[in-house]
Amino acid sequence: MSEEYDLVTIGAGSGGVRASRWTAANYGKKVACIELPFGFVSSDSVGGAGGTCVIRGCVPKKLLVYGSAFQDDFQDAVGFGWGSQNPGLDWKKLIEKKSAEVQRLNATYGKILAGAGVEHIEGRGKLIDAHTVEVTTADGSKKTLKSKEVLIATGGSAVKLDIPGAEHGITSDHALALEEFPEKEIVILGGGYIAVEFAGIFNGMGAKTHLVYRQPTPLRGFDHECRDQVAENLAKRGVNIHPRCNPVKIEKRGEGDLLFTLKDHEGKESTINCALVMFATGRKPNIANLGLEDVGVKMKSNGAIEVDEHSRTNVPGVWAIGDVTDRINLTPVALMEGMAFSKTAFGDEPTVPDHKDVASAVFSQPPLGTVGLSEEDAIATLSGPIDVYVAKFKPMK
Structure with a gap:
């Protein structure tokens, strides 16, 4: 016997969680969000609420970036009168602290879903048809969910080059x-x-x-x-x-x-x-074992799900957002797409996510931030001459 929902989301990363909880909390809809069991290293059977950003992306990476910057601080401190002794790195302690924070956030995402009234289901979701999703849990048991709308938000994963070894x-x-x-x-x-x-x-x-x-x-x-x-x-x-x-x-x-x-x-x-x-x-969209081909969902040559400006696939009732669509693979963009989807599908407020002039940052040392057109893009897309101004400043220390 199947259960009936207004929305079933496959994937509890940033975009999937935002779309699910917004739909449930703001529009009073019955929503289920399916996600694989938690793990630090992703695979076809391992995922976790929070997705790439929380578990194996933005959050843990930034913690390590912050930790790696102290070497410079210790060296600079000598010139300001501090002692020259470097306390040394305890890598195991750093990873333990990082892992504890990631696990805390993973649990928090589960609480966020529950607080919004979303049913959080741990397992693998697969499309049977445009309005039916089969869930396989860790123990191998299966159950069927019926839904008016299905949202694919399974993200992406890292790939290796095809070289010997x-x-x-x-x-x-x-x-x-x-x-x-x-x-x-x-x-x-x-x-x-x-x-x-x-x-x-x-x-x-x-x-x-x-x-x-x-x-x-x-x-x-x-x-x-x-x-x-x-x-x-x-x-x-x-x-x-x-x-x-x-x-x-x-x-x-x-x-x-x-x-x-x-x-x-x-x-x-x-x-x-x-x-x-x-x-x-590089990274690839997570589309394996979702049943997309059987349902007839169109995909790009790189495996990304093809969607229109409102995140609809070619199959009525099936939508996709976030990295699995390979538009702009950033957490804030997935959040924006999730919100726009919810407003469009359930809020009677058709909303197109704005992918123009999205700011991005590289956490290099020092970090790099950018927004808008690069010089090369401006020359290629704008008519007439452009002026380019460059200024460089050295830090005081």
């Missing part, structure tokens, strides 16, 4: 849950914001860090002067940057002993003996 590498999920701090060198693959941020984290914690990326400068899509400055800052802080290089293979020689091979733009190969190779080479 990729199984010996880790992703950002694993990096945020390392039990031991690597004693040997660390190699980070990628030039995006995740790669740049983790290069700063590990370097700040005292590890000899290598950053390997294919472009001449990191952070493709950002303003070129900002990219140049970030690369300069990384090098000044002691990160070994390897621009215009491609990964070739990873060989395991022993526990915590890897040999990483890379190739530069001229085809010359070199190796790095390291403890860890971290892939920060």
Whole structure:
């Protein structure tokens, strides 16, 4: 026997929780929100309320960014009359504190759903048709939910490059849950914001860090002067940057002993003996085992769910928001899309989420913030000449 709902949401990340609780609390609708069991490292069977941002993204990453910045503070303090003794890093304690905070927030998200009147169901949700969702719980039992509307908000997950020995590498999920701090060198693959941020984290914690990326400068899509400055800052802080290089293979020689091979733009190969190779080479939409193909939901070539401006799929009654749609993969955007969906589907207030001029930040050291058009975008999209002004300031300390 199936239960009847106004909305069933698959995915309890930022967007899914916002849409679910707004619909239940503000419009008095019967809502269920389905999410996989909690875990620090995501998989086809592990998730958790709060999603990527809370469990294995923004929150834990920023805690590590903050922790890695103290090395500079200790060094600066000497010039202001403080003693020169560095207290040293207790990595295990840092990870324990990080994990405790993540678990607290995971529980808080469950309470937020309950407080709004949303039924929080732990398990895997799968579409049977446009108005039917089958839930499989951890013990293998199944139940069927009927709903007027179904919202897919399953987010995305990190991917590894297809190179020999990729199984010996880790992703950002694993990096945020390392039990031991690597004693040997660390190699980070990628030039995006995740790669740049983790290069700063590990370097700040005292590890000899290598950053390997294919472009001449990191952070493709950002303003070129900002990219140049970030690369300069990384090098000044002691990160070994390897621009215009491609990964070739990873060989395991022993526990915590890897040999990483890379190739530069001229085809010359070199190796790095390291403890860890971290892939920060992109993310993919989480669409596996959702039944989307069986229902006929259209997807883009990269697997993202195709939606219109109101987050509707091509199948009436099925909607999608957040990273699984691969529009702008940021937490505030998912929140905005969740709110807009709820107003459109249940509030008799059709609302289009505004994806124009979305601000973003890179938690590099120092951090980078941007909003609006880059110089390159302005030249490409605006008619007539543009004026560009640049100012650089050095900190007082």
